[in-house]
Amino acid sequence: MDFILEGFVQALHLLxxxxxxxxxxxxxxxxxxxxxxxCSLLMGVPLGFCLGYFDFSGKRPLRTVVDTLMALPxxxxxxxxxxFITHRGPLGNxxxxxxxxxxxxxxxxxxxxxxxxxxxTAVESMDPKLRVTIMSMGANRxxxxxxxxxxxxxxxLAGAIAAYGRVMTEVGISMMVGGNIKWHTRxxxxxIALETNKGQFGMGVALxxxxxxxxxxxxxxxxxxxxxx
Amino acid sequence: MERPIYEIRSLxxxxxxxxxxxxxxxxxxxxxxxxxxxxxxxxxxxxxxxxGLIERPTHGxxxxxxxxxxxxxxxxxxxxxxxxxxxxxxxxxxxKNVSYGLKLRGNGSNITTSVNDALALVGLPxxxxxxxxxxxxxxxxxxxxxxxxxxxxxxxxxxxxxxxxNVDAASAQLIKAASLRARQELGATLIIxxxxxxxxxxxxxxxxHLFKGRLFGSGQENVIFGPWQHYQGRLWQKELTDGxxxxxxxxxxxxxxxxxxxxxxxxxxxxxKHDGSGPDILEGIVVRLTLKKTSDEIVAxxxxxxxxxxxxxxxxxxxAENLYPGQRIKLYYSPVSVExx
Numbered sequence: 001m002d003f004i005l006e007g008f009v010q011a012l013h014l015l016x017x018x019x020x021x022x023x024x025x026x027x028x029x030x031x032x033x034x035x036x037x038x039c040s041l042l043m044g045v046p047l048g049f050c051l052g053y054f055d056f057s058g059k060r061p062l063r064t065v066v067d068t069l070m071a072l073p074x075x076x077x078x079x080x081x082x083x084f085i086t087h088r089g090p091l092g093n094x095x096x097x098x099x100x101x102x103x104x105x106x107x108x109x110x111x112x113x114x115x116x117x118x119x120x121t122a123v124e125s126m127d128p129k130l131r132v133t134i135m136s137m138g139a140n141r142x143x144x145x146x147x148x149x150x151x152x153x154x155x156x157l158a159g160a161i162a163a164y165g166r167v168m169t170e171v172g173i174s175m176m177v178g179g180n181i182k183w184h185t186r187x188x189x190x191x192i193a194l195e196t197n198k199g200q201f202g203m204g205v206a207l208x209x210x211x212x213x214x215x216x217x218x219x220x221x222x223x224x225x226x227x228x229x
Numbered sequence: 230m231e232r233p234i235y236e237i238r239s240l241x242x243x244x245x246x247x248x249x250x251x252x253x254x255x256x257x258x259x260x261x262x263x264x265x266x267x268x269x270x271x272x273x274x275x276x277x278x279x280x281g282l283i284e285r286p287t288h289g290x291x292x293x294x295x296x297x298x299x300x301x302x303x304x305x306x307x308x309x310x311x312x313x314x315x316x317x318x319x320x321x322x323x324x325k326n327v328s329y330g331l332k333l334r335g336n337g338s339n340i341t342t343s344v345n346d347a348l349a350l351v352g353l354p355x356x357x358x359x360x361x362x363x364x365x366x367x368x369x370x371x372x373x374x375x376x377x378x379x380x381x382x383x384x385x386x387x388x389x390x391x392x393x394x395n396v397d398a399a400s401a402q403l404i405k406a407a408s409l410r411a412r413q414e415l416g417a418t419l420i421i422x423x424x425x426x427x428x429x430x431x432x433x434x435x436x437x438h439l440f441k442g443r444l445f446g447s448g449q450e451n452v453i454f455g456p457w458q459h460y461q462g463r464l465w466q467k468e469l470t471d472g473x474x475x476x477x478x479x480x481x482x483x484x485x486x487x488x489x490x491x492x493x494x495x496x497x498x499x500x501x502k503h504d505g506s507g508p509d510i511l512e513g514i515v516v517r518l519t520l521k522k523t524s525d526e527i528v529a530x531x532x533x534x535x536x537x538x539x540x541x542x543x544x545x546x547x548x549a550e551n552l553y554p555g556q557r558i559k560l561y562y563s564p565v566s567v568e569x570x
Contacts, residue, residue, distance in 0.1 A: 132278070132313050132317070136313070137310065137382070138306040
């Protein structure tokens with residue numbers, strides 16, 4: 001048990017002392033997860049809205065596909081993205097392998113079904129009378145879309161948090177597509193895996209604590225936001 | 230002749246292959262009040278949603294002010310508003326709910342005044358209600374806030390779907406008064422679907438009956454639901470709850486058909502007639518006398534068992550017969566004067 005306690009003490013030293021390697025991993029994680037969650041929200045919210053709002057043939061099977069993709073294994077996404085962006089792959093010319101954009105692409109694929117699925121659920125659970133109310137006030141199509149999204153904001157926020165949590169804590173994509181390159185593509189989770197293998201519990205615990213702190217910070221912010229809107 | 234504000238021809242609307250509405254022809258004159266009467270499931274709410282441009286009809290077109298319109302039509306979306314039967318308030322304060330439509334339309338100036346005026350119109354003082362959240366309102370208050378949100382828009386057409394169905398008597402009175410002020414002050418056209426036919430006869434220029442998706446008559450027809458039993462010969466009958474039987478000498482198309490009898494086909498009198506023509510006779514009790522808005526006629530409601538019958542009388546007839554609620558009255562009708570649906 002001592003080595004765990006020592007790990008905690010060492011973690012506090014690393015964080016308080018501004019250890020550059022620790023903070024590099026934190027910065028990379030925040031950057032890459034922000035890119036991927038931003039892209040996922042931009043694409044996923046409109047798609048999720050359409051999936052939840054409109055009735056069309058093939059909606060149920062499509063919904064099943066999206067729900068299935070919500071459980072995509074990260075190593076499988078990593079494998080697929082690696083295959084596409086490796087030098088021999090169809091997107092090899094873009095030089096995305098072992099880069100942050102490469103990881104962001106993989107994490108976007110990971111987050112997108114979660115955002116689509118949970119947005120669709122949020123929109124489906126909206127009161128059908130809302131549409132009648134908004135239209136009876138004279139809204140055009142754009143106003144109807146924006147007002148409906150606004151009324152579903154709490155559900156959308158929950159979807160965004162779930163996706164952010166999954167992106168922040170994934171290892172498979174960052175490891176396979178990013179290559180865990182120190183100062184460059186090493187994220188919190190890949191650093192924890194590496195440091196633990198090396199027996200460096202201190203850094204692993206420090207980074208774990210940072211992950212928890214980020215999750216806590218995000219949830220506090222969202223909780224504050226929910227009360228305000 | 231003045232151009233109708235609404236004109237509908239050969240309109241059909243279906244849900245899942247089932248036809249809900251089939252209206253051959255329906256015109257609504259501008260600045261009029263039109264009432265729609267019909268049982269639950271007759272298509273009243275669907276008709277109002279189509280007129281409110283919430284849905285597009287499956288077949289046929291709706292013309293508004295002479296132009297073909299559909300959902301999101303710029304020609305009409307700022308002029309028409311619908312108050313649904315179960316209005317919905319968005320998760321925000323009363324003020325924000327009432328001002329929502331004004332903001333959508335870009336009416337940025339004087340929003341506070343418009344909201345306060347609209348709330349006052351429905352009997353909700355702004356100082357007490359404007360900042361209340363949506364969840365701190367009673368059913369009647371929700372209905373009135375929803376109506377205020379529509380009245381604030383100063384619509385040219387106000388569509389009301391059972392506006393007083395789920396509210397207390399005081400709220401119903403305020404809703405009725407506020408709706409009529411929209412007509413008086415804004416010159417708005419009102420189309421009201423309601424079970425409160427007494428109110429409709431009192432305020433409407435025209436009342437139409439909607440049954441199984443079809444509009445017919447003036448709304449005062451007597452509607453008698455089946456099942457019908459074969460009695461003898463060509464006679465079919467239905468036994469009423471007080472044991473009397475109503476019989477027709479015209480076979481129904483199917484045993485559960487609906488019989489329609491014009492009020493003019495029934496003669497109501499407190500005296501016994503002996504004209505020998507052999508109409509069937511029913512006896513009932515006068516429960517209500519209502520003066521029609523557009524004529525001097527008095528509409529009487531007579532209950533036979535639990536079935537209401539509507540008859541028309543002139544003032545002189547009412548005086549001569551000395552009609553009053555609670556009085557027993559005989560109804561003479563011709564067994565062949567029936568239309569089947």
